[in-house]
Ligand SMILES: Cc1cc2nc3c(=O)[nH]c(=O)nc-3n(C[C@H](O)[C@H](O)[C@H](O)COP(=O)(O)OP(=O)(O)OC[C@H]3O[C@@H](n4cnc5c(N)ncnc54)[C@H](O)[C@@H]3O)c2cc1C
């Protein structure tokens with residue numbers, strides 16, 4: 001019997017033959033959605049890969065994996081990927097396609113969506129099936145949540161950031177079918193990747209940090225920003241920021257936390273000089289203790305944290321740093 | 335001569351605190367008057383085109399879809415040095431999602447004639463999907479590179495560009511015509527100068543409506559959008575805040591204590 005619903009797909013991503021975390025998180029979520037629709041969860045994966053590289057996708061919930069492997073695909077090749085994905089989608093008619101909100105995913109998603117003439121949603125922080133089994137794609141906005149749906153066109157497509165969904169408990173006993181996909185041997189003459197360079201970041205990665213210090217527009221100027229960076233340093237914390245900080249050029253886009261940035265879930269979050277705007281706050285998922293420092297007692301950020309300090313951060317942060325340093329010194333000496 | 339199109343969007347001024355909010359009672363959007371400005375990243379897209387025009391014989395078209403008020407940002411692009419401004423404005427275009435926006439812009443670009451490069455910002459500050467640039471490329475059947483942070487080689491029909499990746503970059507070779515979406519790192523947008531503003535007054539802004547594009551009403555605006563907003567909900571915080579009080583020193587000491595209690599400091 002044929003399923004009423006097509007499969008739920010994840011366009012998985014690998015780097016140096018390792019499946020990226022966000023793809024595994026999405027695989028876990030895809031499995032849940034697939035169960036709700038009584039269909040299968042499937043992944044598409046491209047690269048210069050061997051069958052064993054695929055295993056984590058099965059452990060995370062894939063029932064089948066379409067594997068496109070050849071030496072030309074050591075790098076992400078947009079034109080080949082799009083062609084292959086579109087062809088497979090036309091053949092298998094997936095109900096849903098999920099992609100990671102990575103540099104690759106954010107480029108591929110609109111290319112595939114436009115070719116399949118369907119809708120696509122960015123920055124989702126939750127995906128649920130509504131009473132008609134339509135995918136409700138929830139996005140924080142305007143101090144609340146917007147639910148976006150793609151009622152008529154299929155597949156329903158969404159890009160989701162790393163950390164929105166939890167890492168599924170890997171089930172090493174699960175396995176499934178690997179379906180080899182024929183991909184063109186030649187790269188497109190119109191567009192090709194000549195080189196990919198990864199720099200190893202020297203700062204503490206936001207996603208795995210136990211403490212995250214995030215600064216906002218309240219920093220005021222580069223000096224104010226440096227103080228917040230010093231606070232992060234003193235606490236051995238990862239440093240994040242809000243959008244105005246990126247706009248001002250105090251910190252790089254990669255350190256922006258929130259809906260269109262990174263998702264963090266630290267033990268301790270300290271928000272300094274930021275207003276607690278939804279689009280930032282949704283980036284802090286499941287933090288244990290949350291602190292805000294803001295000079296406006298009425299700031300909405302205080303409704304969303306456990307401890308609040310009403311003060312000018314430019315005055316308060318240096319004092320706090322001193323206290324932290326004194327404490328750390330005592331810890332070491334006694 | 336090379337033909338450049340820069341897609342520019344009018345967005346509510348991100349500097350202005352007044353935010354659109356969901357009315358907790360009616361669950362509809364409460365709008366407030368915020369002036370429209372040129373989307374910040376589209377300034378980088380304009381700058382990319384202007385720098386090329388300094389090197390080559392180039393013609394720049396600034397293209398925007400938006401309400402009539404968006405004319406101001408098209409005029410600004412003319413003042414920066416664009417040769418021509420086109421504003422796609424029609425009630426039928428309203429309510430477009432990224433797909434319908436890209437379709438409408440792509441149709442206009444096809445009407446403009448042979449184009450060598452289309453520049454877009456990486457993202458708009460209000461929609462911020464990052465989809466419009468690549469979707470334009472698909473509708474036009476052109477190659478696209480997103481998040482361009484450096485134009486390494488731009489002589490002849492094969493360009494080399496660096497595009498940003500998480501902690502790194504990729505070097506791409508692209509056959510023109512092509513679409514590029516640009517990042518903040520690509521350049522530093524120039525400021526408006528008075529002589530430019532004066533010159534722009536004489537330049538013409540063309541307005542195209544749905545009939546000028548010759549597209550069916552079902553293909554544009556809300557009707558042409560595969561995605562719709564189905565619900566608006568307000569969210570409530572689950573945390574109860576304790577405001578620390580006392581002198582600055584005391585507050586810092588208390589905060590440190592709370593942080594130590596959390597077990598990670
Ligand atoms: C589609 C879309 C996506 C977005 N995605 C993101 C995202 O992913 N991440 C993100 O961060 N933003 C995002 N934004 C922007 C977001 O809406 C807010 O504009 C932004 O988070 C606000 O940053 P802020 O709190 O630093 O600045 P503001 O809202 O300007 O707040 C500054 C705060 O600092 C306080 N302050 C001022 N001076 C001082 C001082 N001396 N000492 C202490 N406090 C002080 C003020 O009281 C105020 O509360 C997005 C917006 C849109 C439209």
Ligand SMILES: Nc1ncnc2c1ncn2[C@@H]1O[C@H](COP(=O)(O)O)[C@@H](O)[C@H]1O
Pocket residue numbers: 341342343344373375376379397398399400432435439453454455456457458459461462463464465466467
């Ligand atoms: N209405 C519009 N008119 C012109 N260009 C647009 C419009 N909407 C989006 N763009 C272009 O697409 C880019 C990305 O927008 P977005 O997909 O909304 O993040 C912008 O930086 C613009 O270059």
